[in-house]
Amino acid sequence: MLIAQISDTHILSPESDQPAASLRADCLRRTVADINYRQPDAVIFTGDTVQHGQPEEYALLRELLAPLEAPLYPVPGNRDDKDAMRAALSDLAYLPATGDFLHYVIDDYDTRLVGIDSTLASERKGRFCEVRQSWLDKTLHDQPGRPTLLFIHHPPFDVGDHYVGGYRHPEEAEALADIVQRQPQVIGLLCGHVHWPIERMWAGTQARIMPSIAVDVRKGIDESVVQGRPIYMLHQVSRSAGLVSEAREVV
Numbered sequence: 001m002l003i004a005q006i007s008d009t010h011i012l013s014p015e016s017d018q019p020a021a022s023l024r025a026d027c028l029r030r031t032v033a034d035i036n037y038r039q040p041d042a043v044i045f046t047g048d049t050v051q052h053g054q055p056e057e058y059a060l061l062r063e064l065l066a067p068l069e070a071p072l073y074p075v076p077g078n079r080d081d082k083d084a085m086r087a088a089l090s091d092l093a094y095l096p097a098t099g100d101f102l103h104y105v106i107d108d109y110d111t112r113l114v115g116i117d118s119t120l121a122s123e124r125k126g127r128f129c130e131v132r133q134s135w136l137d138k139t140l141h142d143q144p145g146r147p148t149l150l151f152i153h154h155p156p157f158d159v160g161d162h163y164v165g166g167y168r169h170p171e172e173a174e175a176l177a178d179i180v181q182r183q184p185q186v187i188g189l190l191c192g193h194v195h196w197p198i199e200r201m202w203a204g205t206q207a208r209i210m211p212s213i214a215v216d217v218r219k220g221i222d223e224s225v226v227q228g229r230p231i232y233m234l235h236q237v238s239r240s241a242g243l244v245s246e247a248r249e250v251v
């Protein structure tokens with residue numbers, strides 16, 4: 001199974017006077033075209049889809065994503081407004097229509113896809129409360145024999161100076177690790193939020209953070225902005241090799 005991952009597009013309203021508005025739209029437009037060329041089976045989107053959670057931003061996001069040929073699976077980031085996101089993406093039937101969390105399981109492929117919601121309104125840092133802990137624990141216990149890929153906005157581990165947000169309650173990130181550690185079918189955890197690529201082993205599996213699609217918020221090790229071409233990820237997922245990931249630069 002081939003999965004494309006995009007993250008942190010931070011789309012601005014077309015009416016915005018911020019100079020990055022057209023740049024960010026162009027980054028996503030070109031990325032979608034390149035993803036179509038590579039023809040993945042699915043596209044996951046690890047949050048911060050828009051900048052301010054406004055309906056007009058989501059309207060443009062929809063327009064930019066419309067040409068995407070593969071099924072789209074987004075989770076919110078701290079910049080997203082869950083109600084506005086839900087309204088804009090109401091045609092995605094697997095997204096919960098009500099409730100506090102935009103999390104879900106996709107069982108349509110050999111690999112189970114589990115989208116985790118690590119956000120809370122007006123909170124920049126990650127959250128993984130007891131309700132979410134119970135949901136994920138039960139979800140993973142339901143099918144222990146199937147390869148499972150997790151995706152989430154906030155990385156639930158320390159990445160040093162890169163970690164722009166962290167978790168409000170570190171014990172919630174530890175609880176997430178404890179749940180995953182007990183489930184060897186989990187072949188990886190894919191994250192956004194940090195805007196820069198980082199990889200590590202975490203909770204007995206591979207964890208990967210991808211760079212932001214919006215190049216004007218992409219930060220290097222010294223926190224300087226790293227402009228250039230948009231980069232998205234292509235993850236080849238298989239039982240034998242696990243997760244084989246390629247960074248794809250959009251020409």
Ligand SMILES: [Fe+2]
Pocket residue numbers: 008010048077079193194195212
């Ligand atoms: Fe972001």
